[in-house]
Amino acid sequence: MRLSERIRYVGVNDFQTTLFERQWPLPYGVSYNSYLVVGEKVALIDTAAAQFGDEFLSNIKAEIGDRPVDYLVVNHMEPDHSALQSLVRREYPACEIVTNAKAAPMIEGYQGITDNIKIIKEGETLPLGEVSLQFFMVPMVHWPETMVTWCPEENTLFSGDAFGTFKAVPESVIDSESTTFDDYKDEMTRYYASIVGKYGGPAQTALKKLGGLEIKRICATHGPVWQNSIPEVVALYDRLSRYDADHGVCLAYGSMYGNTKKAALELAEAIKAKGIPCAVHDLTEENYSFALRDVFKYDTVILGSPTYNNGIFPPVRQLMQAIADRMVKGRKFIAFGSFTWAASSVKLLNEMASGAGFEILSDGITFKQGYTKDKFDAEGLASLL
Ligand SMILES: Cc1cc2nc3c(=O)[nH]c(=O)nc-3n(C[C@H](O)[C@H](O)[C@H](O)COP(=O)(O)O)c2cc1C
Ligand SMILES: [Fe+2]
Ligand SMILES: [Fe+2]
Structure with missing residues (x-):
């Protein structure tokens, strides 16, 4: 040619x-x-x-x-x-x-x-x-x-x-x-x-x-x-x-039994209702490179993970580690997720995000067991953006 x-x-x-x-x-x-x-x-x-x-x-x-x-x-x-x-x-x-x-x-x-x-x-x-x-x-x-x-x-x-x-x-x-x-x-x-x-x-x-x-x-x-x-x-x-990004959200989550997922979808609705672009990624359904793409595209990263073996659910940890490995800079950050007896995923995600120098917008929301609207204030989180 x-x-x-x-x-x-x-x-x-x-x-x-x-x-x-x-x-x-x-x-x-x-x-x-x-x-x-x-x-x-x-x-x-x-x-x-x-x-x-x-x-x-x-x-x-x-x-x-x-x-x-x-x-x-x-x-x-x-x-x-x-x-x-x-x-x-x-x-x-x-x-x-x-x-x-x-x-x-x-x-x-x-x-x-x-x-x-x-x-x-x-x-x-x-x-x-x-x-x-x-x-x-x-x-x-x-x-x-x-x-x-x-x-x-x-x-x-x-x-x-x-x-x-x-x-x-x-x-x-x-x-x-x-x-x-x-x-x-x-x-x-x-x-x-x-x-x-x-x-x-x-x-x-x-x-x-x-x-x-x-x-x-x-x-x-x-x-x-x-x-x-x-x-x-x-x-x-x-x-x-330059790690320069548009105003918007990459909201990625993993969920075994659907509770963290319900919270994720509720939060995405609340964010979109404010007119803020929000790309949603289920990390158990797709390769993490699609979410990583949107971490580079948008200025806010929101991750949902249940607590798993006193840690972060592995597909979510993989994305967070990939973000840290690439030394992504200047992002705002929120984490949330379900647990059953002792919560740790949100705390650990916040620590990794702090280590990356991200601005932690909230302590995040960790909720016990099943998802209900009263355990998870999606509008409250969305109002921080
Ligand atoms: C293998 C495994 C390990 C888990 N480890 C913990 C744990 O260390 N601490 C805890 O509070 N819950 C733990 N859980 C419970 C989950 O966090 C709980 O089922 C949660 O509601 C799952 O959220 P999901 O519906 O979004 O998948 C574990 C669950 C599984 C299957
Ligand atoms: Fe090449
Ligand atoms: Fe190459």
Whole structure:
């Protein structure tokens, strides 16, 4: 697929994998994007996941026929992009790998490749004839070896996982009137929250470093090529990496026998009645990445958990731990839940939220045994928002 005379898309869509990184559901699939930059020399930027070797090679050959790939640029060593490096080497034995000093030992570690590797430095340029590539390190977005590749003649940024998103690429590959940023916004947020979320600081550093480039095309490793929504895509990444959020609530709960659930649904109604957006997630029904997405989206987190073995109900603890691991900042917090003989889930959730620096809006409500309206003042909690 031709993005321009000199830039070609050779990535693949994956509709088979159910869980990305064996953790994150893929209801709309995912793509592993790879690109060719075609000048007098041909550079391939990143590869794809292991199971797509045949399709990947045939995509390359459809673009360049019998011409060889002269360079393989390695921006990132996570195996969803690096697994086919050895295959590329077998097909194009003279192909020189172009990467940075942090990635080279990982290439040896994953692929056993040690020869014909060119180590480039920050800002260095690789000429390909009438086009060239320039390299910028973006460490910890989201691995230590991550870098981006810039093609100044095409104003194109090969950004690696930065600006990436779940959800396969459309037939057009490029964003268009029928495939807009809005179609991807939720999945981009979920990708960011799940995978990059801990690295807001490094992502901010990267955005500042790349801020001076006049970017007309973003070629990330997952999701569409962005040409028509670049300001929106960059603005979303900027907000997410600053942990900046809209006013609203992510209300997530787990419940074994329905009492905490009844309280959750009552509270959601009370919040919505005030005109405040409230996304509700049953953590026993769906993967926690959907709730995590809305923790990044909204400024208030409300968690419902029964007491379980003198602790937090495990699906709820998993989400709270994921929030803490990602060092989410600046959220308001409320907890609630049912218990039978000795309550502890609300107290423990409040402690974890305090540890994360969240503003605890209330001691929360812990109620004994069955849910009744008089044990749980939903309007009272909603009035704190
Ligand atoms: C395995 C298990 C462990 C529990 N541990 C505690 C506990 O340590 N303290 C307590 O007060 N209740 C405990 N409970 C009782 C629940 O908190 C109680 O059933 C609660 O009402 C469940 O709320 P739900 O209807 O929202 O699931 C436990 C229940 C189960 C099944
Ligand atoms: Fe990655
Ligand atoms: Fe990736």
